[in-house]
Amino acid sequence: MNDDLAIRARGLSKHFGELRAVDKLDLDVPRASIYGFLGPNGSGKSTTIRMLCGLLTPTEGSASVLGIEIPGKATLLKPRIGYMTQKFSLFADMTVMENLQFIAEIYSYPKRERKARTEELLEKYDLVAQRKQFAGTMSGGQRQRLALACAVLHKPELLLLDEPTSAVDPQSRRDFWANLFRLAETGTTILVSTHYMDEAERCHRLAILDKGVKVADGSPLDLQDNTGMHVVEVLADDPYRAQTALIDIPLVASVTQLGIRLRVLIPESVNDPLRLVNDALRAGRVVAESRVVAASLEDVFVAVTMKPGQQAA
Amino acid sequence: MKSLSRLSAVMRKEVRQMRRDRLTFAMIFGIPLIQLLLFGYAINTDVRNLTSAVADEAGTHLSREFVARLSATQVTNIQYRVDTAADLERMLRSGEISLGVAIPPDFDRRVSDDRRAAIHILVDGSDPTIAGIADQLRNMPIAFDTAAKDREQALIEVRPYYNPERRTPINIIPGLIGVILTMTMLMFTAVAVVRERERGNLELLINTPVTSAELMVGKVVPYIAIGLVQLAVILVAGGLLFDVPVRGSIIDLYLAAALFIAANLALGLFVSTAVKTQFQAMQMTFFLILPSILLSGFVFPFDGMPVIAQHIGEALPITHFIRLTRGVMLREATLGDLPGALIYLGAFAVVATLAAALRFSKRLD
Numbered sequence: 001m002n003d004d005l006a007i008r009a010r011g012l013s014k015h016f017g018e019l020r021a022v023d024k025l026d027l028d029v030p031r032a033s034i035y036g037f038l039g040p041n042g043s044g045k046s047t048t049i050r051m052l053c054g055l056l057t058p059t060e061g062s063a064s065v066l067g068i069e070i071p072g073k074a075t076l077l078k079p080r081i082g083y084m085t086q087k088f089s090l091f092a093d094m095t096v097m098e099n100l101q102f103i104a105e106i107y108s109y110p111k112r113e114r115k116a117r118t119e120e121l122l123e124k125y126d127l128v129a130q131r132k133q134f135a136g137t138m139s140g141g142q143r144q145r146l147a148l149a150c151a152v153l154h155k156p157e158l159l160l161l162d163e164p165t166s167a168v169d170p171q172s173r174r175d176f177w178a179n180l181f182r183l184a185e186t187g188t189t190i191l192v193s194t195h196y197m198d199e200a201e202r203c204h205r206l207a208i209l210d211k212g213v214k215v216a217d218g219s220p221l222d223l224q225d226n227t228g229m230h231v232v233e234v235l236a237d238d239p240y241r242a243q244t245a246l247i248d249i250p251l252v253a254s255v256t257q258l259g260i261r262l263r264v265l266i267p268e269s270v271n272d273p274l275r276l277v278n279d280a281l282r283a284g285r286v287v288a289e290s291r292v293v294a295a296s297l298e299d300v301f302v303a304v305t306m307k308p309g310q311q312a313a
Numbered sequence: 314m315k316s317l318s319r320l321s322a323v324m325r326k327e328v329r330q331m332r333r334d335r336l337t338f339a340m341i342f343g344i345p346l347i348q349l350l351l352f353g354y355a356i357n358t359d360v361r362n363l364t365s366a367v368a369d370e371a372g373t374h375l376s377r378e379f380v381a382r383l384s385a386t387q388v389t390n391i392q393y394r395v396d397t398a399a400d401l402e403r404m405l406r407s408g409e410i411s412l413g414v415a416i417p418p419d420f421d422r423r424v425s426d427d428r429r430a431a432i433h434i435l436v437d438g439s440d441p442t443i444a445g446i447a448d449q450l451r452n453m454p455i456a457f458d459t460a461a462k463d464r465e466q467a468l469i470e471v472r473p474y475y476n477p478e479r480r481t482p483i484n485i486i487p488g489l490i491g492v493i494l495t496m497t498m499l500m501f502t503a504v505a506v507v508r509e510r511e512r513g514n515l516e517l518l519i520n521t522p523v524t525s526a527e528l529m530v531g532k533v534v535p536y537i538a539i540g541l542v543q544l545a546v547i548l549v550a551g552g553l554l555f556d557v558p559v560r561g562s563i564i565d566l567y568l569a570a571a572l573f574i575a576a577n578l579a580l581g582l583f584v585s586t587a588v589k590t591q592f593q594a595m596q597m598t599f600f601l602i603l604p605s606i607l608l609s610g611f612v613f614p615f616d617g618m619p620v621i622a623q624h625i626g627e628a629l630p631i632t633h634f635i636r637l638t639r640g641v642m643l644r645e646a647t648l649g650d651l652p653g654a655l656i657y658l659g660a661f662a663v664v665a666t667l668a669a670a671l672r673f674s675k676r677l678d
Contacts, residue, residue: 055516078520078521078522083520085513087513087516089513089516092512103521106518106521107521107522108522
């Protein structure tokens with residue numbers, strides 16, 4: 001057993017009938033780090049998180065979470081993990097303070113310290129003014145802060161966050177991530193699922209999931225450096241025509257449009273990707289500027305989630 | 314034309330959704346069928362086979378003949394033979410019998426004496442219909458050769474116990490307590506778990522150290538208090554407005570009510586773990602309340618129902634509770650007189666809570 005790992009999963013699978021929601025997932029999450037699950041809806045992020053906290057029983061495989069075998073001993077795990085559901089799951093008809101107190105009682109937080117802890121959380125998560133407000137009447141950002149405050153109230157060693165920022169504005173998201181970094185610094189391991197690239201970039205490590213399968217993992221920089229692809233950015237007056245000119249070239253792995261820019265992925269085996277692109281554009285009579293750029297996480301995502309047939313050799 | 318196609322789109326959507334909600338779909342057939350069976354079987358004002366006991370202190374040829382004739386009317390189902398009229402009173406109080414026939418030692422002489430009734434029929438007046446049925450017995454055509462003609466006092470004297478003035482509220486309210494408690498308790502708890510499931514609270518709760526049992530019991534206990542307050546409201550209002558007495562011990566009544574409430578809440582919780590939406594929970598509640606009103610002896614006397622209906626009735630907690638309330642409130646019975654009802658309620662509460670806790674797994678799959 002490796003003590004540096006908060007989560008270690010081997011061959012973790014969950015089938016719902018015919019559907020393989022999660023397929024033979026191996027996972028190593030180091031302690032005190034922020035580990036991201038990046039993937040589109042239905043890629044198995046939630047299902048994995050639910051298996052890791054004992055909500056779902058894996059069809060196959062095993063996992064050790066904080067040294068506890070899952071499934072089986074999930075009850076021992078509950079006091080040591082915090083979980084933030086995708087949907088707001090606190091009590092809408094109770095006030096912020098009442099929700100916090102309820103959670104404190106449920107987790108048997110030491111009575112003498114309860115008041116100090118709830119006050120500390122109100123302060124930390126900027127909810128002092130909302131103390132007496134009903135949770136149901138708060139904004140998305142406030143609810144999310146309350147949900148996080150409740151999830152960390154009992155000082156869990158591991159925090160599982162299921163798309164925590166899907167219902168909040170960009171400013172709230174930045175603040176939220178600042179909170180996560182603070183928590184990670186104090187030793188909390190955080191597993192967070194997201195479908196935002198910018199959030200994925202902030203994680204220490206990252207697993208990209210696609211249709212239940214882990215297609216890549218590593219630090220965001222590692223992933224960007226090891227896409228196995230050249231990235232050529234094309235700035236065209238008529239991006240649509242540029243795309244048409246490029247898409248059918250056998251050596252072009254993918255073309256993604258970002259506004260008036262196109263990002264073209266070409267396997268590293270190609271020696272001069274820029275020439276390949278320029279030739280194709282000229283052949284299509286498209287006026288465009290192109291240059292080789294570093295891969296972004298989005299490029300990584302596109303590269304690793306391509307269908308096998310698409311991936312030109 | 315556009316309106317028609319939109320209308321048809323809405324209608325087809327409605328039918329499609331209804332078909333997919335299996336419970337609702339089942340109710341479409343279930344409700345009429347079950348109502349029909351319940352009403353058809355249970356509503357039987359032609360009550361027969363009242364559970365009866367005879368205390369034949371005379372033991373003469375004539376008295377035996379009378380008992381035989383009484384038996385032949387089928388109004389009574391003579392199940393016990395006891396020694397004295399005092400035994401009859403005891404059995405009446407404990408609810409073992411609905412009707413007692415007391416034949417005094419000097420029966421033969423009384424038959425020929427036109428000033429004294431020869432037979433006393435003791436009736437449980439705490440059940441509204443039974444008293445009325447017993448009246449028919451008074452007019453039972455019994456012609457004894459030795460009987461005095463033109464009697465001053467009827468041969469048979471019917472004594473309705475516990476509600477001699479036959480005031481309806483006195484009969485109704487003890488049963489009504491059961492119906493009101495069933496309705497509110499069942500409804501409160503049937504939605505309790507499913508509401509949290511719908512709102513997403515449950516996913517949070519099952520990820521905390523709280524156990525299924527803690528969650529279930531924690532949900533039930535506050536409602537027990539609410540139920541007991543409701544009981545107080547009914548008793549005070551019933552006493553002030555309708556003069557409904559509590560002849561037995563009020564503590565006994567509250568103990569019985571606490572058990573009954575617990576049984577209903579446990580049943581409600583079980584419903585809550587079995588359904589998927591609050592709407593389905595309300596449907597199930599409605600489904601359970603109907604037989605509770607019709608088959609519990611609240612409206613129609615238990616003895617008049619066919620055996621199957623009686624079995625269903627016996628399974629419902631309210632049937633046992635109504636026996637207890639009528640016993641304690643009207644017949645001055647103690648809980649010790651009705652141990653069966655008490656045990657059933659307790660057992661029901663325990664079994665249903667266990668079933669609910671088992672069904673409520675702390676997992677999502």
